[in-house]
Amino acid sequence: MHLFDSVKKTKLPFEPLVPGKVTLYVCGPTVYDDAHLGHAKSALVFDLLTRVLRANDLDVTYARNITDIDDKIIKKAIEQKQDIKTITDFYTEAFHKEMDLLGVKRPDLEPKATENLQAMFAMIQKLIDSGHAYKTEDGDVYFDTASDGEYLSLSNRVQDEEDKQNRVESSGFKKNPADFALWKSVKDGSVTFESPFGAGRPGWHLECSAMIEEHLAYKDTPYAIDIHGGGADLLFPHHENEAAQTRCSSDHNLAKYWIHNGFVNIEGEKMSKSLGNSFFLKDALKEYDGEVLRFYLLSTHYRSNFNFNTEDLEASKKRLDKLYRLKKRLFGLAESDEQTQFQKDLLEALSDDLNISKALSLIDEMTAHANETLDTAGKHKVLKRETMANLAYIEKVLGFGVKNPFEYFQFGIDAETKEKIDSLIEQRNEAKKEKNFELSDSLRDDILAFGVQLMDTPAGTFWEKV
Template sequence: MLQIYNTLTKQKAPFKPLVEGHINMYVCGITVYDYCHIGHARVMVCFDVITRYLRSRGWNVNYVRNITDVDDKIIRRANENNETVEQLTERMIAAMHEDEDALSVLRPDQEPKATAHIDEIIALVSTLIEKDFAYPAANGDVYYRVEKFAEYGKLTNQNIDELRSGSRVAIDEAKESPLDFVLWKAVKPGEVSWESPWGAGRPGWHIECSAMSKCCLGDTFDIHGGGPDLPFPHHENEIAQSEAANGCAYANYWMHAGPVRVNSEKMSKSLDNFFTIRDVLGKYNPEVVRFFLARVHYRSYIDYSEESLKEARVMLERFYQSLNGMAGYEYSKEDADQVNISDFEQRFNAAMDDDFNTPKAVSVLFEMVNELNKLKKSSEAGAAAMAHKIAELGGIIGLLQQDPDAFLKGDDKEGEVDASAIEALIQQRTAAKGSKDYAESDRIRDVLAAQGVILKDSREGTSWFREG
């Protein structure tokens, strides 16, 4: 049975969908004012793995991930660039999709934009005003009355009295309470805006997700996910808005990905340890980056470092080295049964059913690699069956779908010897061995090894791969 850790209840429990066999999931997406960074990649990959696995087990998943395409940062950046908000956001959305495609992140079923749901946002704010959970202020903004929602703080165990005592209000503050947050912002000079019953303006960040999730999934849905920085105040405010307006539970399960740290420090531009996805992909194979992100449990923090990525490369190489050359072999169901493939598959699924425990699932895949290497010496058909299942289970989490030989040879990077030069040196080495010039043969092997190219001799000839 699938077990999920629920941030709301602070415990792991069996998953029970609203509709048998169906899962409606909403994940807070990107604010598209800049290129996506490695923290965004973590959330993308986490929920992609979760979605892939659920579908592999027969669930009908409706995965919604929004795009925030209007907010303060976007407006400020567009002005700095001397371009429109739409020009900036469309460019950044295209870049985000490029990054996702490189990381083999499947597109969500729905990808609503905030600017396409202004009518729904205005309707939701109007409902909150009608129910006295919100009020228009003298400055033209509309605010949510936090203290009227009795359960405010339930997601993150925030005490409203402590929140109030820790807040400060400026003398000219238009809010009734320091805790109140904005639902609709009055337009300022040079800003994009829409007409509303309270004057021209634009939505606050929190109300956007409440409106978009309601539009795509209804008043109550199964899973709400997001990054580590969202539980407070963003998700807390979403709950307050949606449950006050709709009069029912918002999301039944809350899931949050863990943070990315850089050499054990918080990632920050001010610390000069901030990496965009494309920065990282310029140095590492995209599958290495995906494996690095996916092999750590989604709720755990992950430490980004050159050493961690090199380790991920070495681990992935081990998979592909074992799978290399296995595609052409045939096998039967009986061959698979004889090598206990079903036992490995059951343990893989059991790990993933336990709150998507990818570290344990990956460890099962490594056990299968060990078994594959043994079977290569005793059972060609059994080895083929094991290799097929390794690739199949790896595919469930978006891994091991490349041609092994192509992965091991890799793309030519700046500063690396290119593939044609490697092949030429291998031919020279083969000729040297043919003439029994073993000193020259060893010299060429050492030259390539010094450049991270490892040779592997067999009856069929010499193959090679790049060392991580």
């Protein structure tokens, strides 16, 4: 397997720190608002990476944190006159539900900032004791970037004078303009946490470093974990600062491989809340099946910036529809675990830095070949068995084709209407049994009036939205 390392800026052979095992940490959401398409893209990319690693017979421990301490959360709580936990629990649950609809598997570990304060205190103290951090007159604790000779080595960033000046003006208590907060003293009566450094709140960069050391880090390897991931916007300053904290408070570096997914653009413009174009995932899920969004958001290479637009989304849906048409064609056949060349080729493509274009091309070819062969040899048992195995493998590794094929084509019909249609189908079936064909035909017309079409098969009667 090969992965592109964001720091070395090249594709590297993937060699785990411990043979057969992989530790993966991804920066998760700050739970103060609904998830947007950027959250979805990142979650999907690392869900796919985890699936591919496991398909390569690697034992993966995947951690994704929940940031539930943040100024934005406190602001939201004040605005809504709610306590912090009510806000964070609500948006955490909403995030989980939406990720479930996208087919994103839950991480093995999901540490929360509020549950890991002791680990943060321990890391801050180590940094103070080793001379890499200092406490200011107003009670803040800062990381001393000048004490770290490797600072900025991750992002290869060079700070210009204007940037430095802006930082100086923002806090006159820092030793260096680039120093960042490990602990922020709070004296305005808002939410605080008691610590050995006084009442306050942890710096955002601190939590990931501390939680990695607490829950995931190897103790006797040159790197704490195998892979650290997140959106491209996190490389600086977030990941840069995380790496510095870990490097200076322990005897190892943070991650052997750094993986970052590209930005999401909406209609060609970078998604940003300041621009008012932060497309909430919940709104997209009202219009499209979660698996359609999964297929679309994964349809371009993870490192590329993604241009979200409805025309491409519709075209992507038609591509996924073809897979489901094939699945529907084979509906009712026994499952198969047969090994095929297609499966080997698919895994080889995905093992090459998640080459999704090659993978989707292979799926298109397999689907077309299966349909053509079934058209000319409808009772071809070997082909059917191989195709069923291939569909199961696609479902396992890519998360495509997981639904009942008939239910997939019912998206957009509300639950009440579905119940009415199912009831009418039962009545029609009874009428057919009693050879009351006049009633059967009348009931069929009533069903079709809902904008659906019927399919009578040996496995039963099914319907889908036209």
